[in-house]
Amino acid sequence: MNEKLLREIDWRMKVFDSLSFPTLVITPDKIIVAGNQVFFDKFNTTLEDIVGKTCHEVFYNAKQCPNKQCPLPTVVAECKGQSSLHSVTTKSRKKLWEDRVFSPILGDDGKVAYILESVRDVTRVKNLEIALKETEAFLEKIFTGSPIAIVVSDRYGNILLMNPAAQELFGYSSWEAATNASVADLYPEGVAAEIREHLKDETIGGKGKLHNMNTTILKSDGEEIPVEITASIIYEDGEEIAVVGIYTDLREKQAVEKKLKETRARLAQAEKMASIGKLAAGIAHEINNPLTGILFYAEMKQTELAADDPERGEVAAVIEDVNRCRDIVKNLLAYSRQSNPTKEIVQLSEVVDQSLALIRDPKALMNIEIVKEIYADKILVHVDRNQICRVIINLVMNAVSAMENAGTLTFRTYRDTVRQQAVMEIEDSGCGIPKEHLPRIFDPFFTTKKLGEGTGLGLSTVYGLIRENKGSIDVKQTSENGTTFRMELPLLHLIESAEQES
Numbered sequence: 001m002n003e004k005l006l007r008e009i010d011w012r013m014k015v016f017d018s019l020s021f022p023t024l025v026i027t028p029d030k031i032i033v034a035g036n037q038v039f040f041d042k043f044n045t046t047l048e049d050i051v052g053k054t055c056h057e058v059f060y061n062a063k064q065c066p067n068k069q070c071p072l073p074t075v076v077a078e079c080k081g082q083s084s085l086h087s088v089t090t091k092s093r094k095k096l097w098e099d100r101v102f103s104p105i106l107g108d109d110g111k112v113a114y115i116l117e118s119v120r121d122v123t124r125v126k127n128l129e130i131a132l133k134e135t136e137a138f139l140e141k142i143f144t145g146s147p148i149a150i151v152v153s154d155r156y157g158n159i160l161l162m163n164p165a166a167q168e169l170f171g172y173s174s175w176e177a178a179t180n181a182s183v184a185d186l187y188p189e190g191v192a193a194e195i196r197e198h199l200k201d202e203t204i205g206g207k208g209k210l211h212n213m214n215t216t217i218l219k220s221d222g223e224e225i226p227v228e229i230t231a232s233i234i235y236e237d238g239e240e241i242a243v244v245g246i247y248t249d250l251r252e253k254q255a256v257e258k259k260l261k262e263t264r265a266r267l268a269q270a271e272k273m274a275s276i277g278k279l280a281a282g283i284a285h286e287i288n289n290p291l292t293g294i295l296f297y298a299e300m301k302q303t304e305l306a307a308d309d310p311e312r313g314e315v316a317a318v319i320e321d322v323n324r325c326r327d328i329v330k331n332l333l334a335y336s337r338q339s340n341p342t343k344e345i346v347q348l349s350e351v352v353d354q355s356l357a358l359i360r361d362p363k364a365l366m367n368i369e370i371v372k373e374i375y376a377d378k379i380l381v382h383v384d385r386n387q388i389c390r391v392i393i394n395l396v397m398n399a400v401s402a403m404e405n406a407g408t409l410t411f412r413t414y415r416d417t418v419r420q421q422a423v424m425e426i427e428d429s430g431c432g433i434p435k436e437h438l439p440r441i442f443d444p445f446f447t448t449k450k451l452g453e454g455t456g457l458g459l460s461t462v463y464g465l466i467r468e469n470k471g472s473i474d475v476k477q478t479s480e481n482g483t484t485f486r487m488e489l490p491l492l493h494l495i496e497s498a499e500q501e502s
């Protein structure tokens with residue numbers, strides 16, 4: 001061999017040995033022909049130990065290659081470098097990740113003559129990759145599993161992420177459906193811009209922050225929902241890259257608050273009624289006695305007067321007025337629960353007809369269409385029939401005057417089985433009750449009628465009588481199209497009623 005060639009071989013061997021990865025030279029049929037020093041050091045072996053053996057004998061101590069995905073056949077067939085990743089456990093039970101890189105060395109005929117097989121330790125990178133994937137999966141789980149609605153958008157308002165809770169809140173059936181929407185679609189007009197302004201305003205929640213703002217969102221079907229929003233702008237190197245919004249549905253909270261407010265108002269009303277009731281009872285008692293005296297003397301005087309006596313008319317007027325006063329006293333006593341109810345089992349729908357038959361001036365109902373939506377089954381209650389008739393008559397007469405004697409009056413009865421109540425609704429198509437009057441309509445002497453047309457004792461009597469029968473009464477709804485009064489009485493169970501009847 002000439003010196004030039006020897007030098008050539010020498011520097012090529014040095015290059016091979018100085019490769020920083022353990023490397024073998026193998027034939028296409030996997031026979032090892034050479035290895036570099038790094039390989040011998042790493043695998044604690046020598047050239048003599050491995051030359052002539054196959055690579056699977058050296059790596060796996062196996063006669064056949066156990067690696068089903070061994071890329072060597074592809075390298076040979078396509079004359080292209082390939083790699084394959086392996087997890088290896090060392091003798092000290094350390095788990096390593098190795099990337100075996102196969103690079104073809106072509107012969108003069110252009111075919112693969114040898115293959116360089118380098119073993120690269122990629123454990124650190126692989127472990128980082130696994131940790132990253134785990135973190136991503138963990139964050140994904142938090143995001144998708146969160147019961148709090150979260151929406152992430154870019155600075156242009158395109159929605160980047162919307163978790164399932166937000167999809168449900170905003171009414172999108174899937175994430176794909178949500179991607180077509182933009183942030184502006186999530187709010188009624190102007191709200192998105194307002195939120196953006198608040199986010200930019202450093203005096204509100206700090207730079208790019210917005211805390212607990214009550215606002216309204218728009219569901220995909222157009223329904224408006226009250227929410228509390230907390231939002232922040234995400235910056236990267238001072239650049240805005242995304243906006244995150246977190247939403248809390250306020251419907252349930254507001255419903256509870258409304259109910260609480262209503263209960264408080266009802267309690268206050270009940271307290272007020274109780275104290276007015278006491279006063280009314282006192283006055284009624286005091287007035288009742290002198291009235292009885294006046295009536296007695298007036299009637300006596302009437303019998304003494306001749307039929308054509310001109311004073312007869314005056315005495316009759318006194319008697320009429322006294323009787324009016326007695327009616328007022330009677331109503332006041334009913335309101336303050338001083339009457340003595342005579343309870344019996346009554347079928348609720350029957351009292352509707354009885355009450356209508358008892359109306360003193362049937363002409364009042366002449367131009368009124370009466371609709372009865374009566375529950376098919378019997379609804380039994382244990383009440384004073386006459387008192388409930390008085391209640392219905394009062395409600396009907398109020399409805400008639402609200403409708404100015406023409407309109408539709410609907411009677412509706414049904415059972416509220418959950419609350420065990422028999423319900424009767426009386427709905428008119430009258431003028432409605434102004435909101436500011438609602439807290440006062442059950443007060444004695446509250447009336448909007450002209451002097452002499454009403455005493456304002458109708459509803460307070462109704463209130464007292466219903467309470468006396470262990471029920472309740474309220475305005476279910478009122479608007480300029482009419483009013484619905486809803487009264488409830490405890491439902492009588494059939495077993496209970498059978499016992500009572502026997």
Ligand SMILES: Nc1ncnc2c1ncn2[C@@H]1O[C@H](COP(=O)(O)OP(=O)(O)OP(=O)(O)O)[C@@H](O)[C@H]1O
Pocket residue numbers: 394398399402428430431432433441442446447448449453454455456457458459460483
């Ligand atoms: N169905 C109704 N539609 C509209 N307003 C009503 C209705 N029922 C009651 N009101 C209002 O409530 C007020 C009080 O009613 P309430 O029956 O106590 O007294 P009144 O009808 O004015 O007088 P009275 O019943 O003593 O003749 C009425 O004056 C009216 O303003």
Ligand SMILES: [Mg+2]
Pocket residue numbers: 394397398454457458459
């Ligand atoms: Mg009335």
